Amino acid sequence: MSNAITDERPPSGAHVPPQHLSHRRMPRWSPAAIAVGAVALGIGIGLAAGLSSRFQWCLIALVLFIGGTYGMTAQVEGRRQAKDRVATSLVWACFVVALVPLVSLIVTTISKGIKILDGNFLSHSMSGVLANQPGGGVYHAIIGTLEQVGLACLMAVPIGLFTAIYLVEYGRGKLAKTVTFFVDVMTGIPSIVSGLFILAFWILILGFSYSGFAGSLALAILMIPIVVRSTEEMLKLVSNELRESSLALGVPKWRTILKVVLPTSLGGILTGVMLAVARIAGETAPILLLVFGNQLINNDPFNGPQSSLPYYVFEQYVLGTDASYDRAWAGALVLIAFVMILNVVARGIARWKAPKTGR
């Protein structure tokens, strides 16, 4: 917002004498130049002093960069501008720093995961594959994830939708306030706690055995608040004129909600649900406690143990052999791809269905 004003720089150049209303300015490319200089110097000093740690090089470069920026700007433009420049570069640095792990993680996962990722890996289970043998696949885990997440959706989406409708369309007073508060708090429930709850309730007290369904119960608990929050936001965006005109035509309120309010915000709700799915598809802890894990294909989520993608990654990591590490990375790649595709599609829908802003 402030760009428009601060980005306007007076013509710079050594020949122009400083004018009254504008200060002398550094050329636009100066931050980049200082950065390059600092990095080069940092590497130079690091090499010259024989410092082995790359971390030290970075640190030296960073100190040089900040010092250099501050010093030079203070010389040319004054202290206030210098502080501003340092703040700018720090803010940029924050962003770049955040990119480092993301890029590293994605590059590592892809480069290591692609090694054994093929049709065979996607279409076979781990049946009869020993830990230190190559081979085997992730199919049983994919089925497990799809079914558990699907079941969780079937439970969480209606409850979440209705709760959001209640909060936006009906809710008033203490109950609504309490529900809002607890929905918020519920988003913070650690996944392992929701797993423990289902364990205590479903398995230890009611005596059911491990199954994909038990896992999906825990996943549903994690999913409900996300669905409620996103749906709530979407419903609030629907303009009241729409509701009013529908009601004025004599349409009952429930039909108004069902036929006018929900369809209008459907794109957004769908996006929210998909993001929630992406979120719970990666949960391992409840699966660990409730679904037991399985080497074989089990298509029935209500009977017997299943596997799931995140669980598969963990299981293969724990096996600790080279072959199983390969499988863990490939499983992680499949999982990331699944989640990212969901994300991209969800955001695609968000953009495509973005409410057309009126007037």
Place this chain on the structure above:
Amino acid sequence: MDITANTPAPPPPATRTTGGGTVTRPGDRIFSGLSRGSGILLLVIMGAIAAFLTIRAVNAISKDQGNFFTTFEWNATANPPVFGIAVLAYGTIVSSIIAMIIAVPIAVGIALFISHYAPRRLASPFAYVIDLLAAVPSIVYGLWGALFLVPHLQGLNLWLDHYLGWTVIFDQSNPGTAARSLFTVGILLAIMILPIITNVSREVFRQVPRANEEAALALGATRWEVIRLSVLPFARSGIISASMLGLGRALGETMAVATVLSASPVLSARILDPVGGTFAQNIAAKFNEANDFGRDALIASGLVLFVITLLVNGAARLIIARRKEYSGANA
């Protein structure tokens, strides 16, 4: 069809009074009942979580031969059972604090970057990139942490030990041990909670009344001065609650900790040493071999975690909610 029920023009949502009270149609009653029921169901679930965890936990704690809060070891399947959460609580809090120290400044920086610094057309792609960090499942962070980050942090650990070892905190009692420590866990958690803190702070920065910023600019303030004078003071409580939401996430993280940390029942101020444990990690590690009683004991530790996250999240939400009242942005 009965039209009269809706003849009074529906007022705006804030003061809407029709709906519940005058509903006569069965469809309406069912629908509002359903939605109200869902809301209540949610509360019931929360209550049930607390209740069932408590039932099992009380059983476990009453038979604990050690002090549940001060015992270091976790030996719940032994006879007699001796277990306590001292090490777990310490590890959970320390790793989360490390994560906060690293993540909060960077996240605020990123939020500022996206709201105030990034070229306008790139701001939303950048924001999306940060969201991608949130989309990565925690087990993948765990795998990456254990197989990539741990070996790569060894150099940093040696460096910290060498130059900052005198602080005791950064002292490695055994220089060169693998970086499977609470410090590494903290770094990993920091990466994982960056997006949530960034997103909430960004939202708060967006609510800063534009008039304030423009006034500061008009007085000739630099961009940094605008932020320092008008954005940050306004957003302070929002940043605090954003941080607490991140904290809540960090406290309960399981898989990333379970894969990275070398857990031992030792409480040490040396955060680079491969010792310690967290609530969630301990549950994941001890669950398999636990008998009925051992599971109850783990549930007891889960209850403590639940209560802590509940308090942290609740506080964060209350701060946000209070904020809403005095901020002009929501008017």
Place this chain on the structure above:
Amino acid sequence: MQNNSNLCFAVPAGFRKETPKVKLQRKNGVRALTVGAVAISGALLLTACGSDNNTASSNASSSSSSSAGSIKCDGNGQLLASGSTAQQNAMALWVKNYQAACSGTSINYKGVGSGAGIQEFLQGSTAFAGSDSPLKPEEVTASKKICSGGGQAIDLPMVGGPIAVEYNLPGVDSLVLDAPTLAQIFNGKITKWNDAAIKKLNPSATLPSTTIQAFHRSDESGTTDNFTKYLIAAAGKDFPYTGGKAWQAKGGQSAQGSAAVTAQIKQTQGAIGYAELSFATASSVPTVKIDTGASSPVDASTDSATKAIAAAKVVGTGNDLSLKIDYNTKVDGAYPITLVTYEIACDKGNKSATLAATKSFLTYAASDAGQGVLAAQGYAPLPAEVVTKVRSTISSLS
């Protein structure tokens, strides 16, 4: 209107437009439903295209193909079992061979740990359990609920496992330690590899001054239980702990599961730790020879473990065949840190649906063919006199 957007990721940026006025979009519903329907039918299609058959993709281990012919198949359906991770590799091999011969049965053995395995068996959710330690009296009592018709759960020793002490010291090919030294290493009393106590046992080795990094299990396990039992029995006051499935000594690093411990040792110079020999063999990590007081130090091997099991006493009563290992044995070539893992099933009143398959599978496991594949995986086959008893007990299961 745009109040606290707590759920940041859930609300995509596209919707946060400044003017929250929305026009009616009715047709979207239909389209979105179509998308959903396509997704669901795609998922359903997926369930039809996977396969449990990995024989083409994985190289059958050398010993397996020959044994397939001797397996007598019986029963069908899915056989669910769980328990000890110590016998997981043996079980994986047996399952693989058994399924290659008997396509009608699929067996799912999950290494969840002995405690969970017994518990799941006692809840009736598995056909049999694998365990590193024999049943406790109260567990036998509890088993009467699921073993109908007056039966109870019994321990069937099935496979022996030497617990190898793995180490990683480049340049040291052979390392001898005794119980007190081991105890002091794992107790944090000996911290350098060139400690006098270690030197005394290895006069010819060139020991570096590296710090010892001792690894233990972070999870509870029968391996830890047996290893500490050995240290307590053989090292006495050097290991002043009560023992149990959770590691008690101070110091050292940990990892979850034998495989992870082995992986850590492989990666870390100066490391030492304990895991079943099969894990050391699989990852080709060197193991320590134990000075038991016999004429020469004993290497962890399947033969030396079998010898230790042969020297053990049967302490079970009736059909129960639980064994007690003598940790202080000085028999030549007997490796004292050996655990015996059991299969636990009902002697009478096994579930009829799985009885046939269970018997058939266990019969294979106890057969010469089944026991014969063990050594290659680092497991100790049972000595002859024990295995005969096991076979006759299995054939009497009902």
